[in-house]
Each structure stands twice: as structure tokens, then as C-alpha cells.
Amino acid sequence: MDEASADDAESEHLISISRKFYDALLEGNGDEMAVLWDDAPPSEYLTGAVRKGARQDPWSTVLREDRRPIGMRLSEYDATVLNETRAFVTVLETVANGSTLLATQTFERRQDGGWQICEHRTVPYGKDIVAKIALRCDARGCVALPVKTVASFKSDEQVPVGDETARMLARD
Numbered sequence: 001m002d003e004a005s006a007d008d009a010e011s012e013h014l015i016s017i018s019r020k021f022y023d024a025l026l027e028g029n030g031d032e033m034a035v036l037w038d039d040a041p042p043s044e045y046l047t048g049a050v051r052k053g054a055r056q057d058p059w060s061t062v063l064r065e066d067r068r069p070i071g072m073r074l075s076e077y078d079a080t081v082l083n084e085t086r087a088f089v090t091v092l093e094t095v096a097n098g099s100t101l102l103a104t105q106t107f108e109r110r111q112d113g114g115w116q117i118c119e120h121r122t123v124p125y126g127k128d129i130v131a132k133i134a135l136r137c138d139a140r141g142c143v144a145l146p147v148k149t150v151a152s153f154k155s156d157e158q159v160p161v162g163d164e165t166a167r168m169l170a171r172d
Helices: 003-027 030-037 044-051 163-171
Strands: 056-058 073-081 086-094 100-109 115-124 133-138 141-146 148-151 158-161
Touching: 003 030, 003 073, 003 086, 003 100, 003 115, 044 056, 044 133, 044 141
Parallel strands: none
Antiparallel strands: 056 141, 073 086, 086 100, 100 115, 115 133, 133 141, 148 158
């Protein structure tokens, strides 16, 4: 197998893991979600957010029928293998009200050579933004964080970003 084919196969494998994540999320399948996060380290960012008062809902809460997303459509999957130990998958989530979210999943290489999902995050994304929160999730569950709206440097459009991104933009 040439290098390009190996990269394509790796990307497809990462996307298949991401699809399993969404299947478990949309079906409320806690057992499958637990398998996907098995042995994933806790997110330092989420640990800090919880220490500062953010509430992290466990997956058992997130996956309840009255809490999980209904009617979400997924599109535009893309995978990037950054290096031998780190990779990302992005996907566009369209929720029932038509609002779009950009989701990013971070993966780390396990000792056995496979990929482990380590973090899932969403941010409101697109022209007509309705969502007012960003989600950050790890093996323990999810934290909903408020987003701020900042002006794009290329236009007058308002683009919501999380506090972390706002700080980064302020430095540039």
C-alpha cells in the first residue's frame, strides 16, 4: 500500500470511529459510548472548567432521551492525521432548528496502535447562528460553555467563539 492509500485508510478509520460516536449519541447507547471513551484521559481543560464552577453532565445524563439531540444531520466529515500520535476529525452538525455547529474530535494513538477519542467539542458555525453554547466533552461527559460573539477580521459578520478562541484572537 502506498503512503497516500495508507493516509486515506487511516482517515476513513478515524471517520468510522466518529460515526460510531454519533450513532451512540443519537441512539442514547451508553454501552457503546463507554467503549469509545475507554481509557481516555480526562481533559485538562474540562477539569479546570469544572474547578471554576462549570457543570459537567455525565454521559448517562447526556444520552437520556430528553437530553440527546433529536433530528441532527451530519455532513462534511474530514480527518487529519497531525502526526504519529495525534489526529482530528471535523464534522458539520445541523440540529433540528437548522442551526449548524462545527464539531472537532481529538484522537490520540493508543499503546496498541489504534486510535482513542480524547475530546469532542462543538462551536456554533455558519451565517445564521442560533446556538449560544459550545460543548466540550471527554470520557466523563460534557460541559456546556457560553460563547461570545466577536467580529471577523475579514468582514463585518459576527462569529461566535469560545473564551479560549476570543483570548487567542485578542493576542493577534
